[in-house]
Amino acid sequence: MPASSKTIPVGRPIVLIGPMAVGKSAIGQQLAHQLGVPFVDTDAVIVAGHGSISDIFAGRGEHAFREIEARTVADAVEAADNTATVISLGGGAVLDSGTQQLISRCTVVYLECDAQTVASRIARNSGRPLLAGDAMGRWTAMFATRRPVYERLADITLDVRHGSVAELGARLEAALREYAAAQQEVEK
Numbered sequence: 001m002p003a004s005s006k007t008i009p010v011g012r013p014i015v016l017i018g019p020m021a022v023g024k025s026a027i028g029q030q031l032a033h034q035l036g037v038p039f040v041d042t043d044a045v046i047v048a049g050h051g052s053i054s055d056i057f058a059g060r061g062e063h064a065f066r067e068i069e070a071r072t073v074a075d076a077v078e079a080a081d082n083t084a085t086v087i088s089l090g091g092g093a094v095l096d097s098g099t100q101q102l103i104s105r106c107t108v109v110y111l112e113c114d115a116q117t118v119a120s121r122i123a124r125n126s127g128r129p130l131l132a133g134d135a136m137g138r139w140t141a142m143f144a145t146r147r148p149v150y151e152r153l154a155d156i157t158l159d160v161r162h163g164s165v166a167e168l169g170a171r172l173e174a175a176l177r178e179y180a181a182a183q184q185e186v187e188k
Helices: 024-035 042-050 053-060 062-079 097-103 115-124 135-153 165-187
Strands: 014-017 039-041 086-088 107-112 156-159
Touching: 014 024, 024 039, 024 086, 024 165, 039 042, 042 053, 042 062, 042 086, 053 062, 062 086, 062 097, 097 135, 107 135, 107 165, 115 135, 156 165
Parallel strands: 014 086, 014 107, 039 086, 107 156
Antiparallel strands: none
């Protein structure tokens, strides 16, 4: 049964951020299902409209991809304005200053992990252009650079190192309820 909109941050999209392969899409879908709200995966929207991310990188470069990504995130946040839509962002989307400003109007959830958590997922998925070559070395270096940004932008941090997608979705829903209650207390 979907949660009442009064138990989650009302009127604000819920944006999931974090490094590649942390589970933003799977956990986002799970949370949206639990809450009975729409789910938008910005990477999936990019692929549907522009082709594979690998092909965009190969044919047009990272800069072109980041422009497409920023527009896609802006469209998703604008379309979800005043709703509790769950939006999953690509790992590097938060590097764009415009995206950072846009998601400040949302409830931002940082899915926190470590290299060990994502190693098997990265090993299975060779289609990540920024991880060509030494995938774990590159992931670790990018994460070290991006982690402070994720932490700064987050309203809620969810450790995703342990638990199934369903368990993590339930923990995130509980964290959102606690956050909403705390926000209501601040507004009183």
